[in-house]
Amino acid sequence: MTYPNGARSFTPDFAQLIVAMDQWSEPYWQAVGEHRLQFPRCGKCGTFRWPAGPFCYKCRSQEVEWVTAGQARIYSYTVLPVMGPDKDAPPQWRVPVVVEFDGIPDVRLVSVLVGAPLDALAIGDMLEPEWLAAENATVPGFRLAEEKA
Amino acid sequence: MTSPAAIVGVGATPYYFRGTSLPQTVYELIGKAVLMGVEDAGLGVDDVDGLTFFAYGFDTATIVEMLGMPQVTFAHVVGGYGAGMAGVLDLAAMAIETGRAKTVVCIGAGQQSANRYGQALGRLPSTPDNIFHQIAGLGGPGQAMALLTQRHMHKFGTRREAFGEIVIASRAAAFNRETAIRRKHLTMDDYMASPMLADPMCRLDFCLETDGALAFVVTSAERARDLKQKPVYISATAQVANRDWGRGFFWLGQSDEAFTSAGAAGVAERLRQTSGYDPKDIDVACIYDHFSPMVLMQLEDYGFCKKGEGGPFVQSGAIKLDGSIPINPHGGHLSEGYVTGMTHMREAVEQLRGQAVNQIAGAKRALVTGGPAPHPLTAAVLSNEP
Ligand SMILES: [Zn+2]
Numbered sequence: 435m436t437y438p439n440g441a442r443s444f445t446p447d448f449a450q451l452i453v454a455m456d457q458w459s460e461p462y463w464q465a466v467g468e469h470r471l472q473f474p475r476c477g478k479c480g481t482f483r484w485p486a487g488p489f490c491y492k493c494r495s496q497e498v499e500w501v502t503a504g505q506a507r508i509y510s511y512t513v514l515p516v517m518g519p520d521k522d523a524p525p526q527w528r529v530p531v532v533v534e535f536d537g538i539p540d541v542r543l544v545s546v547l548v549g550a551p552l553d554a555l556a557i558g559d560m561l562e563p564e565w566l567a568a569e570n571a572t573v574p575g576f577r578l579a580e581e582k583a
Numbered sequence: 584m585t586s587p588a589a590i591v592g593v594g595a596t597p598y599y600f601r602g603t604s605l606p607q608t609v610y611e612l613i614g615k616a617v618l619m620g621v622e623d624a625g626l627g628v629d630d631v632d633g634l635t636f637f638a639y640g641f642d643t644a645t646i647v648e649m650l651g652m653p654q655v656t657f658a659h660v661v662g663g664y665g666a667g668m669a670g671v672l673d674l675a676a677m678a679i680e681t682g683r684a685k686t687v688v689c690i691g692a693g694q695q696s697a698n699r700y701g702q703a704l705g706r707l708p709s710t711p712d713n714i715f716h717q718i719a720g721l722g723g724p725g726q727a728m729a730l731l732t733q734r735h736m737h738k739f740g741t742r743r744e745a746f747g748e749i750v751i752a753s754r755a756a757a758f759n760r761e762t763a764i765r766r767k768h769l770t771m772d773d774y775m776a777s778p779m780l781a782d783p784m785c786r787l788d789f790c791l792e793t794d795g796a797l798a799f800v801v802t803s804a805e806r807a808r809d810l811k812q813k814p815v816y817i818s819a820t821a822q823v824a825n826r827d828w829g830r831g832f833f834w835l836g837q838s839d840e841a842f843t844s845a846g847a848a849g850v851a852e853r854l855r856q857t858s859g860y861d862p863k864d865i866d867v868a869c870i871y872d873h874f875s876p877m878v879l880m881q882l883e884d885y886g887f888c889k890k891g892e893g894g895p896f897v898q899s900g901a902i903k904l905d906g907s908i909p910i911n912p913h914g915g916h917l918s919e920g921y922v923t924g925m926t927h928m929r930e931a932v933e934q935l936r937g938q939a940v941n942q943i944a945g946a947k948r949a950l951v952t953g954g955p956a957p958h959p960l961t962a963a964v965l966s967n968e969p
Contacts, residue, residue, distance in 0.1 A: 510733045512784075541836075544721070
């Protein structure tokens, strides 16, 4: 047992976070605002690319179509202790997670896992998005799927 | 194939624990290292007509003016942060081979009092690409490396004991070294008790943060034979950027195979193609060890063991000073000091001159690797035979 009994990751406060976006990533953030996850696929050869950008790395086309993501799973994760202003207080735990999706090959979303039991996490666990408010956009976090049900 | 160029001089400041090199500036540290390097070679500053750097480098004009170099005709930088480290020798050899310069000084330095590498990513302003890392809370390279490490453990069954072996071997090598910052004996229990900083990586898996400067003087193999020191020939060099590793560990979009690697497979392959590199020919390996799991993955990438077998390989004792492939006999970045890989190059030179503190008997060939980071990634094979 690495972590205190029952310890879970916290939900970061993104109220002050300004999400930077450009013409290529804006459709992603618009869909997230509608509580949907979609990723860009080359309009010519069908290869996914991420982050959203100007060129397909396979055929160099600039055409893009957006595809709705299937089931999310943990591809990898880490657990970070986050100390508050009081250095003697126990840390909070933040869990950066790399997420993969059914139907979206070779795309990995770097995100945060909230409310997760630290000693019971495993690569491959199914996830559900958790929609969090940032200053100018909605941000997708994730939580374990079984727990939400 | 004979080597066109050789390292003929080495200069190094002391290695200072982060911030303690003040009030010297980083350019003062560089100046001291360059002066020591040319002196070690039996040359003078007036002979220097080439400078090479990596990781965005340092200001050529400042160095040329500060030390009064009469004329520099070749000044170039390899990219790739610490990944580009061994590439300074590639550029130097190229300058010598093409006649663009006769005496090249390769420079690397760090002074972390103002800019801590460990927080490098956290300092970046928000962009459409890095916003995801801000959401995740990934603030430093080690945290991103932890994600690669976690998946390596999942995929291959690699255990934390393997990373512990790497740290313990590093500390054992540093034990008798005056230059080393961490020299205390370490047990597996000590390792396991070290606090987790980025699961599965504990504090002891993270390297030191060190101030210092090093300079390496390179000239033609022919001229090297008449100089003061035993020449250390630059047998092979490679710098490679490929999409498999892409924008590197921070991007986290590597191919599935590259995700559980150090991004060095392409560099090893390039060395094989251009020089017939074979890990069996290497007597000592100076492996960039900013994070201990990255040593294990480099051992796989450079072919010292099979992919996925890095754990059992290091746990067999192979990387110890008396093992089949001694790694970092100077204690490396984990125990001696961290000047973005340049200390590894110094150790390789000392090994091949036969002057190392922990001399590997009969060492003829050394591998020096740049650090897993955004590409281009670089490596060099050095030898005391032309
Ligand atoms: Zn395409």
